[in-house]
Amino acid sequence: MTSTIKDVAAHAGFSIATVSRAINAPHTVNPVTLAKVREAIDALKFRPSPLGRQLRGERTRLIGVVLPTLANPVFAECLQGIDELASAQGFRLMLMTTQYDAQRERHAIETLRAQRVEGLILTVADADTHPLLDELDADGPLYVLMHNDTKRRPSVSVDNHRAAFDGVRMLIAHGHRRILMLAGTLAASDRARQRHAGYAQAMEQAGLTPAPALEVDFNAEALAPSVLAHLSTGPTRPTALFCSNDLLAMVVMRGLRRAHLRVPQDMSILGFDGLAMGELLAPPLASIGTPNGEIGRAAWQRLMARIGGDYAGASLGLALPHTLREGGTIAAIGGAPFSEAADQRLMPGPMRA
Amino acid sequence: MTSTIKDVAAHAGFSIATVSRAINAPHTVNPVTLAKVREAIDALKFRPSPLGRQLRGERTRLIGVVLPTLANPVFAECLQGIDELASAQGFRLMLMTTQYDAQRERHAIETLRAQRVEGLILTVADADTHPLLDELDADGPLYVLMHNDTKRRPSVSVDNHRAAFDGVRMLIAHGHRRILMLAGTLAASDRARQRHAGYAQAMEQAGLTPAPALEVDFNAEALAPSVLAHLSTGPTRPTALFCSNDLLAMVVMRGLRRAHLRVPQDMSILGFDGLAMGELLAPPLASIGTPNGEIGRAAWQRLMARIGGDYAGASLGLALPHTLREGGTIAAIGGAPFSEAADQRLMPGPMRA
């Protein structure tokens, strides 16, 4: 079916070694020979099998990518960024997703390692306390984390703490005092923790009291009564919600709408991720943006640097700048924080906690 | 570093052939031997290298996936569906994106073929007139198209013509008569053509005159004056827009908003793709939905069927059922189609064409 280096050698009347050299080190072979070999290559439509090369040796030109999911555009965008550089540089990408499951993370890494990938780009649930990463540090392959914001390991991310801090400070600057943080059910991730810490710091710095993050079920159609209750308990009722990611923010916006609460008049919303789609909402979603494509590309470059032997700079965490998109979902708060009407819309009959 | 079958053989005191059999055909080796070999495997944490296997033989357990982009959630969701089954069945995925570029499509397929993938799942710009696909038919590897709706080739999609037909008929049922179709700049794809044909058929069947699809720049902040002009030319002014995909619909909605047109009061919008995110818009986007995860999974199964030697059923096009999401972006039209106020909002001063 497909021809091998042997066929080319026979066709050209040289040894396979010469053919190999003609391909990998053209300058070391006689121009006339080279021409003949190339002719044979064309005639037979020969493409060297990566398999043979990979088996033989050091360079597989294979990079593994391990992501939680592609349902979140954040990761899809990162992957897109990686793929751009990878294909431009002649590398192949092997992709596995984990659904945030530690067991699948382990399986993915083992599979990829068995495939002899030269490097790994991955996003894990929690980078600091991850035995797998210690194993990788110990016996390869080289890796770079993406969106895992840790000082201890090679990674590319934003400064989640600082980003959340900036975002919440912006809410405070708009007059908000009672700000609640909402997180998805996968709140155990390092990112979520850091974002909450940033929120807490901003609150405290303004002399306000941070609250624990409130968990929200991602998949529910409406907001759970317990959550709505939190949004409506008299004097401590929040005027703004900081959502740990944009998808969550959108779900919450829908939930509020169903509960007849207006955004931003009755409740301001700040998301995290800066999904392009958020801008298309009405009102456009305010959000802390992460440069996902850039993160993917930077992760790639760092991985290449490490593979190239750069043990210094490329081995630590890199934080890319985040952005602050002040969309229409944030209202300024004056003296009277809440209207009676809103109060009533908030608690439709029996739901009153 | 990592141990090989040789190490295991030495450690267990048998030949590598026996180790190989212990792994691939346990029943053919003496139970006692088997136990010893397994012990050695565990002791050395041996994982057989796919590379050796791949080189030796037919089965690489590698599947190539070629997609236009991951920026569109449609494809990310398909990939997610594929990955689920692939990893469950012990296959590895090699991913390449093409940005709808024919040259990159060719390069991707060649790279993947060289890697000896056992099969290919791909989405191309235009399936019917694609020389590459003929080459694949001729000398492998086996493939299945995704979202390319063609009878002539193995594929999984929805019936784009029918789906568009249904959607536009629904618009007509809501009283719309002047309906325009909008398409992205990549309008040359087979999908876009089929969707326009479905639109045209629905129009004609209702005694209405279909118009050519109007091209809209995806990336522009506001709608181009030429487009706005089309939406405002006196008596033939449309009351509803059928957008060839959801991303486009969202961009158009934003553009209309900036032009001070209300959706759906002044203009109804129907999208195509059924992106989950569309439901979170305000108002929720009406859309023709494609079951992307299911399409990915079905494509996988069809590919496996073909690889398994099913030359009959699995070789033709499969159309999965589409859905019709009647979101809030569609208004019913009564007697008076357009308000004067809307007319004025539509043409802000100098823009009047």
Next chain:
DNA sequence: GTGAAAGCGCTAACAG
């Protein structure tokens, strides 16, 4: 039931 040996496609010494 087990081992020896060939070979998958390729690269990399080492000779000539």
Next chain:
DNA sequence: CTGTTAGCGCTTTCAC
């Protein structure tokens, strides 16, 4: 400059 040779890790006859 070119050919010979020895593997990379594994599977698979073919003997024993």
